[in-house]
Amino acid sequence: MAAEVPLYAGRTAAPASDDPEAVAAWLASLPTIGKRELRRGFPKSIVRTTCDLKEAMQKGLVEIIATSGTTENRLQVLWEWSWWDPQEREAMRLNPIVRGAMAASFKEAVLTTPVCGGATCHIGTLSRAERTIDGMLFLNQAADPTHWTDAELTRMLDEWNDLGPDGVEADPQYLGALCRHAMRRGVTMHSPTFATLTYEQTTRASIRAMKAALPTMGAFNLYGATEAGVLFMECDKGRLHHNARHSHVELLDAGGGLARVVVTTLGRTWMPLLRYDIGDLVRLADGCDCGLPDEGYVLSRIEGRANDAVATPRGLFTPAMLDDIVDGADSALEQWQLQGAADGFLLHVVGSDGVQSATALAAALGTTVEPRATATILPEASGKYRMVRPQ
Amino acid sequence: MPNKFKADFPLLSRDVDGMPITYLDSASTTPKPRAVIDAVTRYYTEMGANVHRGVHPLGESSTTAYERARHAVAALIGASPQEIVFTRNATESFNLVAQGLGLSSDDEVVFPASEHHSNYMPWRLKAKTVLVDIDDEAVPRYQQLKERLTPRTRLVTLAHVSNVTGVVAPVEEWIAIAHAAGVPVMVDASQSVSHLPIDVRKLDCDFLAFSSHKIFGPSGVGVLYVRKDRFETLQLWNVGGGMVNYHGEDRYEVREAPFRYEAGTPNIEGAIGLGAAIEYVRAAKMDDIGKHSRALGAQLVEGLSALPGARVLGAHVPSDKRVALCTMSLPVPSMTQANIARLLADSHGILVSGGFHCAHILHHRIQLDGTLRASAHLFNDEEDIERLIGALRDLV
Ligand SMILES: Cc1ncc(COP(=O)(O)O)c(C=O)c1O
Numbered sequence: 001m002a003a004e005v006p007l008y009a010g011r012t013a014a015p016a017s018d019d020p021e022a023v024a025a026w027l028a029s030l031p032t033i034g035k036r037e038l039r040r041g042f043p044k045s046i047v048r049t050t051c052d053l054k055e056a057m058q059k060g061l062v063e064i065i066a067t068s069g070t071t072e073n074r075l076q077v078l079w080e081w082s083w084w085d086p087q088e089r090e091a092m093r094l095n096p097i098v099r100g101a102m103a104a105s106f107k108e109a110v111l112t113t114p115v116c117g118g119a120t121c122h123i124g125t126l127s128r129a130e131r132t133i134d135g136m137l138f139l140n141q142a143a144d145p146t147h148w149t150d151a152e153l154t155r156m157l158d159e160w161n162d163l164g165p166d167g168v169e170a171d172p173q174y175l176g177a178l179c180r181h182a183m184r185r186g187v188t189m190h191s192p193t194f195a196t197l198t199y200e201q202t203t204r205a206s207i208r209a210m211k212a213a214l215p216t217m218g219a220f221n222l223y224g225a226t227e228a229g230v231l232f233m234e235c236d237k238g239r240l241h242h243n244a245r246h247s248h249v250e251l252l253d254a255g256g257g258l259a260r261v262v263v264t265t266l267g268r269t270w271m272p273l274l275r276y277d278i279g280d281l282v283r284l285a286d287g288c289d290c291g292l293p294d295e296g297y298v299l300s301r302i303e304g305r306a307n308d309a310v311a312t313p314r315g316l317f318t319p320a321m322l323d324d325i326v327d328g329a330d331s332a333l334e335q336w337q338l339q340g341a342a343d344g345f346l347l348h349v350v351g352s353d354g355v356q357s358a359t360a361l362a363a364a365l366g367t368t369v370e371p372r373a374t375a376t377i378l379p380e381a382s383g384k385y386r387m388v389r390p391q
Numbered sequence: 392m393p394n395k396f397k398a399d400f401p402l403l404s405r406d407v408d409g410m411p412i413t414y415l416d417s418a419s420t421t422p423k424p425r426a427v428i429d430a431v432t433r434y435y436t437e438m439g440a441n442v443h444r445g446v447h448p449l450g451e452s453s454t455t456a457y458e459r460a461r462h463a464v465a466a467l468i469g470a471s472p473q474e475i476v477f478t479r480n481a482t483e484s485f486n487l488v489a490q491g492l493g494l495s496s497d498d499e500v501v502f503p504a505s506e507h508h509s510n511y512m513p514w515r516l517k518a519k520t521v522l523v524d525i526d527d528e529a530v531p532r533y534q535q536l537k538e539r540l541t542p543r544t545r546l547v548t549l550a551h552v553s554n555v556t557g558v559v560a561p562v563e564e565w566i567a568i569a570h571a572a573g574v575p576v577m578v579d580a581s582q583s584v585s586h587l588p589i590d591v592r593k594l595d596c597d598f599l600a601f602s603s604h605k606i607f608g609p610s611g612v613g614v615l616y617v618r619k620d621r622f623e624t625l626q627l628w629n630v631g632g633g634m635v636n637y638h639g640e641d642r643y644e645v646r647e648a649p650f651r652y653e654a655g656t657p658n659i660e661g662a663i664g665l666g667a668a669i670e671y672v673r674a675a676k677m678d679d680i681g682k683h684s685r686a687l688g689a690q691l692v693e694g695l696s697a698l699p700g701a702r703v704l705g706a707h708v709p710s711d712k713r714v715a716l717c718t719m720s721l722p723v724p725s726m727t728q729a730n731i732a733r734l735l736a737d738s739h740g741i742l743v744s745g746g747f748h749c750a751h752i753l754h755h756r757i758q759l760d761g762t763l764r765a766s767a768h769l770f771n772d773e774e775d776i777e778r779l780i781g782a783l784r785d786l787v
């Protein structure tokens with residue numbers, strides 16, 4: 001493939017054999033790419049010279065979609081349903097609880113960033129029928145969940161309960177907010193069998209809200225990216241298993257038990273990725289006893305975006321490690337965001353005064369951390385929350 | 392010990408005619424700290440794009456910075472960002488409510504006779520104004536509120552802190568009384584927001600307004616807080632771009648609040664500057680600012696009252712019920728109060744306000760032909776006030 005995709009021109013060709021060691025050695029000899037490389041020259045640079053993108057788009061085989069939002073993370077992606085769907089389903093089926101629920105009559109709801117970002121596509125409010133696509137009900141219509149009105153939250157709860165989904169695909173922060181709203185209102189939520197948590201880092205506070213409102217639901221992280229596919233699925237033992245048939249993953253040692261995720265996609269016609277550094281940090285587990293075949297890496301958890309990790313003389317603190325400290329000190333908090341300041345940090349906290357968390361964090365990081373109680377935290381333009389942001 | 396905030400304000404290091412300035416006019420507008428100036432500049436040098444319509448990275452950073460400012464405002468006053476409408480200034484916030492409530496000429500709006508024109512004229516134009524009287528020192532006779540309420544009362548409004556007397560009004564009590572009669576309350580926080588911690592949930596007010604430029608932010612940005620459930624009662628007023636979700640020939644659909652009240656390109660850099668200003672006051676700690684303000688207020692009242700013949704407004708109000716703002720009339724033969732203010736500036740570099748402070752009715756009622764107002768803030772210290780008092784003592 002390397003020879004056919006302009007972005008990879010000049011890379012040495014893959015070894016003739018499938019021998020894993022030969023493949024690994026070959027990959028290790030190649031440079032990694034990041035989002036910046038994917039943005040530049042898109043889409044031509046990432047399409048095989050033997051493929052006709054225009055024709056494929058006219059036929060509806062591929063479409064261009066935008067993902068994420070902070071300046072350094074924005075990306076457009078060639079989206080290929082025929083590749084995405086099977087690999088996503090297959091990843092989900094790695095988990096026995098999810099697999100069991102995905103029967104023929106399976107009802108699914110989606111609670112993530114909206115189908116349409118309102119302000120840019122100007123379609124106005126959509127009816128429930130218009131938001132039901134391939135049997136999946138897309139609940140959210142607001143680009144910024146902090147602007148969900150009570151009426152909007154109530155509409156989503158009503159639709160949720162009316163549909164009675166078996167499975168939900170959710171942004172953990174969004175689902176956490178909906179659960180909290182239900183608890184506050186004293187509304188009982190229909191409990192799906194499972195939720196796959198995706199799009200962004202799952203926080204302890206989101207999980208706590210889900211446990212409170214949906215005590216019998218299984219919540220599992222489904223880790224991937226729009227540009228790279230679904231890479232890992234959490235099993236019922238809380239570990240993440242590689243979706244090995246659709247991607248080759250390298251975990252590059254980042255020290256302290258952490259690793260960066262580098263992906264090479266398999267079997268993808270459009271936008272094939274060759275050593276793409278997704279920009280996240282993960283922690284490797286020493287296997288898992290859940291009974292899944294040992295096909296690839298097993299992770300103990302996703303640690304969050306490498307750019308958002310805080311480097312201190314005491315070592316690197318990933319967003320997940322920060323969450324352990326911040327949330328571990330105060331179980332009343334609902335959301336937090338750490339902001340760099342002239343000296344030390346500001347800790348914005350929703351649901352609490354943040355004093356205990358700031359104290360704990362200051363002790364751990366060895367810097368000053370000033371608490372800032374706030375009613376809401378602003379998501380990025382993409383609708384995703386950032387756990388750590390610069391000054 | 393030198394005031395630790397003074398160095399943050401580049402303006403304060405300039406001179407007039409070779410004299411260093413003593414800025415005692417923050418009630419008129421506050422100087423801007425470096426952090427605010429930098430935030431505004433950063434918008435021009437690093438973002439520069441319009442908001443809410445951006446698909447390119449600069450548009451996204453402008454939008455995020457602008458919305459972050461809305462969050463900062465909300466966090467400062469204990470509101471949610473959905474409840475914060477950006478306007479041009481406090482005045483526009485009052486006009487928005489006056490127009491949005493759809494008042495008619497026999498609807499009644501109750502407020503003290505001492506209010507700033509900005510919290511007076513909009514009601515005068517749209518409805519019937521019902522005044523609560525003020526005493527000889529221009530302090531409202533707050534206990535009159537109950538008797539002013541009638542079945543035709545549509546709104547009660549009042550300044551949290553008077554821009555003339557510096558006196559803190561018993562807003563919680565007024566709100567309780569008005570609410571008991573089913574009447575919503577609007578609070579003018581223009582003079583209080585930078586001096587006192589405000590929590591709109593505790594206050595339980597329905598609307599609240601202030602201007603960015605009085606809390607160390609840029610001019611041209613104002614805030615209107617609307618309690619979530621009150622948006623239903625507010626009609627659209629300014630319409631245009633940015634406030635519709637869908638616009639077809641058959642129908643249109645407006646965006647949710649607060650965006651539906653923000654037609655047209657807003658003062659993006661101003662809002663971003665306001666966000667930085669709020670961060671600045673929060674870092675300085677509202678409680679500490681409040682303590683400092685009360686101390687300087689007490690010093691002003693005491694020092695100015697001791698001047699021969701001085702008539703200090705609201706002097707009888709205890710110092711824990713006022714901020715660092717004091718207004719008086721000083722009898723100097725053949726000089727108006729505005730003349731005195733000019734003289735303080737020209738021969739001492741002391742900057743205060745002289746005149747009517749946009750409160751003509753107040754001055755008519757207490758029969759004063761203008762007053763002199765000194766207002767201090769976190770960057771002022773006792774010496775600034777002593778300098779003012781010394782200069783005035785020389786004069787009389
Ligand atoms: C109490 C009070 N209300 C309202 C205003 C009006 O503010 P702006 O002119 O910024 O609209 C002022 C400003 O002087 C004020 O002091």
Ligand SMILES: [Zn+2]
Pocket residue numbers: 235236237238239240241288289290291292
């Ligand atoms: Zn497992």
